[in-house]
Amino acid sequence: MRDQEAADPTGPTREGQRLSTRETAELLGVKPETVYAYVSRGQLTSRRASGGRGSTFDAEEVTALARRNRRESDRGTGPGGSGDLSVPTRLTLIDKDRYYFRGVDATELAVHHSYEEVAEWLWTGELRPGVTFTAPKTSVAAARRAIAALPEHSAPVDRLRVVAIAAAAEDPLRFDLSEEAVLGTARTLIPTLVTALPPVLRTHRDSGPLAHRLWARLTGRSPDEASLRALDTALGLLADHDLAASTLAVRVAASARAHTYAAVSAGLGVLEGPLHGAASELAHRLLLDVLDRGTAVPVIADELRAGRRVPGLGHRLYPGEDPRARALFTLLEDVPGAAPALAAARDIEATTARHAPLHANVDLALAVLTTASGMPASAGETIFAVARTAGWIAHAQEEYGERPLRMRPSGQYVGVRPPQPLPR
CATH class of the missing domain: 1.10.1660.10 (Multidrug-efflux Transporter Regulator; Chain: A; Domain 2)
Structure with missing residues (x-):
């Protein structure tokens, strides 16, 4: 030994x-x-x-x-492993510092096409130029009543989960898992998630591009073209990212043949973790702190002194730049009033580089968008959840075509060996 x-x-x-x-x-x-x-x-x-x-x-x-x-x-469950957690998929490939939706560069797709068009590409492998999604009035009405019953301080994901449950209860065909039915659910659930949220902007419409409808739920500021384009692109960039924790939960639910609404609910439950969907809120608060103090130096020092990792930096799948952050930062340069937040983000990255060579990730870019647009810190989580619903449904649809209950890894028992005496 x-x-x-x-x-x-x-x-x-x-x-x-x-x-x-x-x-x-x-x-x-x-x-x-x-x-x-x-x-x-x-x-x-x-x-x-x-x-x-x-x-x-x-x-x-x-x-x-x-x-x-x-x-x-x-x-076989680690990086490159071939065990139960290696799931064949035709949807997203992450390769070095780029990622692809069905073989097409995802950043290029999100920059040149609307979120709805990106979603359709993920679901069907076909582009539908100018496609828009419409929420059923009965589903929206039921979801709004359910949201109204929640405490006023409810988090965004709390509300979105309730919307998904209410929409499911209004859909008698929710247990139909055929491809046509799942696509129908996809095209109505996502706009329901957005339209059911209470608007902040007084003058708003519940039709048209999804990014426009979502903007009115996140800030009271009137939008400009550059800001709407940045939000729409952010939704497309975040539509899918391979088997993230929430996506794995969705596939497990779909493997058990849970209906699409339930599978999305599983994803929303995991998304609320601080290491996943809520990461942009931490980056937003960090960005506000830097803007308030005028420099990132004391802010980063406080983070490191407390033993915390600096939010908005580094990504386990990208040794270099996060391509989603790179694409979003480029668009944010054209957004009126975004310059201070962009400068603060660059200051955070440069200051932290003295300690660790980490690059900005999409959470920091999302924080710049939400800060510059007058949105609350929780807005990034809402954007993330709405965007990722497209990918979740694409993965659920793919899983429905596989053997049922295949997402069932075996536990490695490490407890006391039986037989043990019956406890008194």
């Missing part, structure tokens, strides 16, 4: 031992940039090295992560 431990690079380490970035990368078998990606998503904690140059990492924490990664690799 001692010989095996000596040969094991993830073997025992001295308590309190610190590792450099290079040593950490070697132990994990990754590039140094990936080490900081682990930090950004809370899997490792770093500390400034003595003298202020570079970062150090706790050896025991690094060793535990290396062992966990190795176990996942052995089970």
Whole structure:
């Protein structure tokens, strides 16, 4: 056993031992940039090295992560694994610093086409120029009554879940999982999610492009063309992103043959986690803090001192730039009044780069949009949820064509071995 431990690079380490970035990368078998990606998503904690140059990492924490990664690799559930969590899909491919919807560059698709057109492409593989979605009046009325019964402080995702449930109750065909029926649900559920929300802007319409209708639910400011285009593009950029946690939940529900509304509800439940849909709200608040204090230096220092990762930076799937952030930042340069928020975002990225080479992700770009548009911090979560519903339904539709209940991984029991005496 001692010989095996000596040969094991993830073997025992001295308590309190610190590792450099290079040593950490070697132990994990990754590039140094990936080490900081682990930090950004809370899997490792770093500390400034003595003298202020570079970062150090706790050896025991690094060793535990290396062992966990190795176990996942052995089970085929880690990156590149071939176990139960590897799900064949024809929808989204993430490759290096780009991503594709059905083989087409997703950023190009979102920039040149409306959200509704992007959704149709995901669902059918066909573009329908000028397509719009209409919400049934009965569904909207039922959803508004349900929302009115919620406490005033209810979060956006709380309201959207209630809308989905109310819309399901109004649809007698919800259990029809044929392709035609699912597409029909998709084209009515998404506009219902938006139209049922109480408007903030006095002059608004409940018809026309979805981005226009959503804008009126997020801010009391009158929109300009550049801002509406940025919001519409943000919806398209966020429509799908492979098997994110919420999307996996949707596929599990669809595998059990839950109807489309229920599958979307499963996604909304997972989305509310602070590490998923709510991440843009944290970035929004950080951005406001930087704007208020005039510089990112004390704000980032406070985040690091508290041991928190800086929101809006880094992404586990993109070692370089997040292509969604890059596309959205470009459009935001044309939005009137967005310059201060854009400058603050760049300040956050540049200041944090002194500690870790992390790039801005789509949450920070979304925070610039919501801040510049006078939207509340929770608006980014609403945008994310509405946008991702298109992808969720595409994945549910794909899963309905697979063997039922195939999303059933086996548990690895690590408890006490039976038989045990009956407890008194």
